[in-house]
Amino acid sequence: MSTSAGSGSPGPWALVSDEPIDPTGVLGRVGAPEDGAVLLFLGTVRDHAEGRAVGGLDYEAYLPMAQSVLEELAREAADRLGTERVAVQHRVGSLDIGDVSVAVAVSSPHRGESFDAARTLMDDLKRRLPVWKREGYVDGTREWVDGTRIEGG
């Protein structure tokens, strides 16, 4: 797979949507001739939680706020990265095991900045994005996942 240089949008890109995430499309938004590191992180739905068998997840968002917070997170990641090449997408709605719930792509001249920026973006997303998930268990019950008190930017 190659990332086509210059194909990305001019600034950081962020989207919260119920559309399935296309990892290649997110990846295609980063990369440049001066970059020697391109990183893609995917968060996926796993089949267990604290010993219980999970059949799927429902994600709910406070949509307009989630979109603006995700844009802020992408902007901060770009500032940390030192390039504008950041793309992040979060899915909402009903997801099955193995589905991609979040994708982060970044690129930079050297790998350290990309690893740091992607990790920090995900850590901040967990604390600041107004999104909730409900686990559906294979026994037919479902429960909202215990989360963390939301923090401002």
Added chain:
Amino acid sequence: MNTVKALFFARYRDLIGEREVDLPVSGPLSVGELVRTLRSRGAPYSELPPDPAVAVNRRVADADTPVEPGDEVAFLPPVAGG
């Protein structure tokens, strides 16, 4: 009548039974005062926590943040994105 648009998400929406409720207010007040007024309505509102995380007009707020008629006040249970 002046109102504040209250939004409830995830487990709070399940608790209240509605996603959106127009709350009558007589004028400007703080988030803390709004929460106290809301909880004093009795069940199910009284089952909201006394110090819930709240966003006013889509920005995370605290108990002292002012609320004006027409504002959007969202009650945000602990978040779990990613």
